[in-house]
Amino acid sequence: MSNEIYFSNNYRDLCEQHGTGAGFQFEFSCSRCADTWRSAFQPYTSGRAAGWADRVVGSAWGAFGRTGSEASSALGGLVGANWGPNKDKAFQKAIDDAKAHFNRCARCTSYVCGRCWNAAQGLCLNCAPDTAAEVAASQQRGLNDVASQRAYEVGGSQGAAYNVDRSTQLVCPQCSTETHGARFCPGCGHRLAQQDTCSSCQAVVPQGAAFCPDCGTRR
Incomplete structure (x- = not known):
């Protein structure tokens, strides 16, 4: 040709x-x-x-x-x-x-x-984008960035009050339901990540024990 x-x-x-x-x-x-x-x-x-x-x-x-x-x-x-x-x-x-x-x-x-x-x-428009469109997009990015930063700060203040020392179980050992850190299983009501204590001496009693290992009180 x-x-x-x-x-x-x-x-x-x-x-x-x-x-x-x-x-x-x-x-x-x-x-x-x-x-x-x-x-x-x-x-x-x-x-x-x-x-x-x-x-x-x-x-x-x-x-x-x-x-x-x-x-x-x-x-x-x-x-x-x-x-x-x-x-x-x-x-x-x-x-x-x-x-x-x-x-x-x-x-x-x-x-x-x-x-x-x-x-x-x-x-x-890839090489020379429309000015009005770029301004609108930049405004939206600015809005999103500032809003995200403010949300991060709110989350930070909430995180400061969060008890990170408390033990949690994310999955219930009884029914395998996801617990999301709750104290009791939302599926079966099983008490989660909490140690049993003796009613007499307040000593920690292992899970499943029939008697307190410190004072012998029956559970």
Whole structure:
């Protein structure tokens, strides 16, 4: 081809070589937002004729015999030989048409649609973001940052009063329910992470013991 081909990475080939739908069509996409634009369908007459001939030969095999088959094969060879040059020509036309729908950024060389184009700067919105949009985004970031900092400070004051020495069990040993640090299991009511003490001498009694190990009082 004499002309340089652009859109090398952001187009999709929708061409069909054979059958009643034979023709050329290409889908181009914006490098920034991925929105697509399709070129106008360009029929491939030879491919359609070959598809028609295959149907005729197939239905009339008994009447035409090998002669009809050879004619169909010859037409198929012609379709294949003409496919490449015709496709290149159609692709070049599609590219020329696509240039009316896409803009090439002078900085990053990407092709973008009109919605992703900063016409005042001649650059895509990735390279030259819209000022009003950037201001609004910065305001929102500032709001989020300050609110997050204030929430962190509130959490810090609450954390200062949190009893970090108290023993906790995050999973109930009786029913395996998650406790989230509660004193009693929300699933079965089992008392969690609390040592039993003797009612007589207040000594710590091991879990499951029937008598106090210090004074012998029955539990």
